[in-house]
Amino acid sequence: MSSFRQNPSVGAVRRTFAPWADPSATPLIRVEQVTKRFGDAVAVDHLSVDIHDREFFCLLGPSGCGKTTLMRMIAGFEQPTAGRITLAGRDLAGVPPYRRPVNMMFQSYALFPHMSVEKNIAFGLRQDGLPKDEIAARVSEMLRLVQLESLARRRPDQLSGGQKQRVALARALAKRPKVLLLDEPLGALDKKLREETQFELMDIQHELGMTFIVVTHDQEEAMTMADRIAVMDHGRIVQVATPGEIYEQPKTRFIAEFVGDVNIIEGKVMGQEGGLWRVATASAEAPFTIDDPDEVLEKGQGVAIAIRPEKMTIRRGAPEPGTMNALTGEVWDIGYLGDWTVYRVKLASGEIMRISRANASRFVENPIDWDEQVTITFAPDAAVILAE
Amino acid sequence: MNRRLSLFNVTSLVLGFAFLYLPILLLMVYSFNASRLVTVWGGFSTQWYSALFRNEPLMEAAWVTLRIALLSASAATILGTLAAIALTRYGRFTGRTLFTGMIYAPMVMPEVITGLSLLLFFVAIGLDRGFWTITLAHTTLTMCFVTVVVQARLLTFDRSLEEAAMDLGAPPLRTFFSVTLPLIAPSIVAGFLLAFTLSLDDLVIASFNTGPGATTLPIRIYSQVRLGLSPEVNAASTILIGIVAVGVLTATLLSKRSLLRSDRTAG
Structure with missing residues (x-):
């Protein structure tokens, strides 16, 4: 490879x-x-x-x-x-x-x-x-x-x-x-x-x-x-x-x-800065920063960003200013699977994101509830760029 | 499924069965009649059965019939099974529809025509009419029934069983004998029994193709009845009905079981 x-x-x-x-x-x-x-x-x-x-x-x-x-x-x-x-x-x-x-x-x-x-x-x-x-x-x-x-x-x-x-x-x-x-x-x-x-x-x-x-x-x-x-x-x-x-x-x-669950966000390549790609999407105001150095992309090219549910983190409230790769939305559904909890979050754009969190401890203080406003973030190297 | 029968259903069932089986039942009852008069009941007796076994021409006819039925059913089973395999296994070869039609035609062809055409054919090729011509004619008549029974089994046969045998190292012929044949055997036996009973009670085709020294039981009975009814014939017919009934019943049970088995392996 x-x-x-x-x-x-x-x-x-x-x-x-x-x-x-x-x-x-x-x-x-x-x-x-x-x-x-x-x-x-x-x-x-x-x-x-x-x-x-x-x-x-x-x-x-x-x-x-x-x-x-x-x-x-x-x-x-x-x-x-x-x-x-x-x-x-x-x-x-x-x-x-x-x-x-x-x-x-x-x-x-x-x-x-x-x-x-x-x-x-x-x-x-x-x-x-x-x-x-x-x-x-x-x-x-x-x-x-x-x-x-x-x-x-x-x-x-x-x-x-x-x-x-x-x-x-x-x-x-x-x-x-x-x-x-x-x-x-x-x-x-x-x-x-x-x-x-x-x-x-x-x-x-x-x-x-x-x-x-x-x-x-x-x-x-x-x-x-x-x-x-x-x-x-x-x-x-x-x-x-x-x-x-x-x-x-x-x-x-x-x-x-086909393999596993994935969130796909479509966007356009804005350019490369310090080895990291900048991709603008309709799902978030600020462009995303993505660390996928092997992709060879052109400015303005349409791409899909793929992020696995377990590689996103979910937090209550609005993002702090300057947070990288943040999406905001409302909790739409919560599925408790025992080992994992799956959150389905509806973004302002109408897209649904899946975020999963391992239930590492048996008790959670003040857990995130249905209809709450949340912020989803992901690290630059958590996402993969797929050329359309 | 376990609904009780309504009065209407019972009535139609009784009427239907009466229509089908009352004459046969009457014949069977009168075969045990002590009186010589066919239409008058004179008490129970088995004398006509012993008379039947002493009746040389009738017994000889029975022996001829049995030999013809065994030979023609064996030939029909081999040919019919081969035809069934060709029809189910070799996909859409050229002339498949024609072949299928020609296999099934004898089933619906008027027996008089089959008999007559066979007679003309045997005369044309100069074959002396007798034992062998009846055997050949019966093979022609019964082969299609074997094909139908065996084909029904082959259509539900799980092909991956044969593939598994080949995958494990068995060449096609050995696969056929060690896997296919044992599994379709019940339907082949069923086909054989069907062919056997059909040959046993055929009158029309046999009388067209018979010759000196080859009088089958149905021909003998028919000619005897023309001279006058005899309780002996009733006895002979009762035995014939018994054999045919057992044969058909066994054939039905066998093909049903073999289909059931194919369902189980598929599931």
């Missing part, structure tokens, strides 16, 4: 693992200029991306953005219309799914209803013609890994949603593929189970040292699990970066709005 400042770090950092930053590293999977058309519809459009060995890679995007099609092309269920996909240097064109060192966990789990849990997990190993005792050993290893030893003889229709998900995972892992593809792996689980399973998936991936590629439309899921996220829209990748970079340094307004 050349456009990103090198010194300060963003998000959670796993310093020991960043093969994508190493120019001499050879990626495990290379997707080169791949296009997939279905009739007139373009599902994937001149897409290129490199995925490295042992990476936990997320394809994130709204439905219909082409993420599932890209995954199905890697699995071999669809053939690219143009471009090529290589795995460990080998061109995958024309290689059928049953000869690829890649396994997939399906969104519907696709467990074979006429086979027991055991037989489901053993299916792939039996195709390889492994000896019986080795299959049995591998199956029990997998059952242990997903903690389902006691259910080995059950049929899929006797399992709960969470158990089915584990069987599907165990079956896909059993052959120890180089790459595991997971299509919305947690989509059918309830919230609590989903959170637990996210961490479990990360542990399993780490333990087995496999490359995971996960397709999801859930940004929280992607943020939690991924080493890197590729945000997709209309068949293209808009940004590939670590979760921290995606959140703190989104490249486009689409990403800023």
